[in-house]
Amino acid sequence: MISLGPLGDRAFLAHFATEDEASAWTTAVRGKAWSGVLDVVLAYRTAAVFADPDLVDLVQLETELRSVASLGGPAPEGRLIRLPVLYDGEDLPEVALQLGLTESDVVSLHSGIDYRVYAIGFLPGFPYAGYLPEALSGLPRRDEPRQKVPAGSVAIVGKQTAVYPHPSPGGWHLIGRTPLRIVDVDQAHFPIRAGDRIRFDPINSQGFEARRGELL
Numbered sequence: 001m002i003s004l005g006p007l008g009d010r011a012f013l014a015h016f017a018t019e020d021e022a023s024a025w026t027t028a029v030r031g032k033a034w035s036g037v038l039d040v041v042l043a044y045r046t047a048a049v050f051a052d053p054d055l056v057d058l059v060q061l062e063t064e065l066r067s068v069a070s071l072g073g074p075a076p077e078g079r080l081i082r083l084p085v086l087y088d089g090e091d092l093p094e095v096a097l098q099l100g101l102t103e104s105d106v107v108s109l110h111s112g113i114d115y116r117v118y119a120i121g122f123l124p125g126f127p128y129a130g131y132l133p134e135a136l137s138g139l140p141r142r143d144e145p146r147q148k149v150p151a152g153s154v155a156i157v158g159k160q161t162a163v164y165p166h167p168s169p170g171g172w173h174l175i176g177r178t179p180l181r182i183v184d185v186d187q188a189h190f191p192i193r194a195g196d197r198i199r200f201d202p203i204n205s206q207g208f209e210a211r212r213g214e215l216l
Helices: 019-032 058-068 092-099 103-110 205-211
Strands: 002-006 011-016 037-043 046-051 080-085 115-120 127-130 146-149 153-157 160-163 168-170 173-177 197-202
Touching: 002 058, 011 019, 011 058, 019 037, 019 046, 019 058, 019 115, 037 115, 046 058, 080 205, 092 103, 092 173, 103 173
Parallel strands: 080 197
Antiparallel strands: 002 011, 011 046, 037 046, 115 127, 115 197, 127 160, 146 168, 153 160, 153 173
């Protein structure tokens, strides 16, 4: 079920009962390629539609958006993005201890499934992905957030996993790092979008060095 309302004076925000419904609706709206629609941004169970009122009648657009609302259906399968990861994170031993697992268990579980990207936020290009296997779920944020998390750090918290695209403060648990640069702000290169899927592929230190600094 959809709830659609204004978001400022040139956008609409749609709310859905599930992530699947939000993703399917977003894909359907993007597929319309309506003139004047600037972007459709998916985030968990919501989707924001941004438009230029000089190019499209907003009243008519709202009517059109509501006509898409009944399409529903399962979430489309997004692009699969494979990220190499060296699982040597500073918090890996403590994560394993808290979850009652071995470090190898953590690596196998984390790298054993595809994750859907539910939103991009916090930092430009920061992918909120999930959901973690039950055995890896439930960790709260660190009691003391780090003042600087290195770019490329792969982290988990709660039911989610993510990759830090830039050095920044952060309170998630670091379990590994990718050698790839997942964004390039200067080139406006943001290859990961909400709706995509991520698979983490374990690599060794030699594999890390061979691809260090490579742009995704």
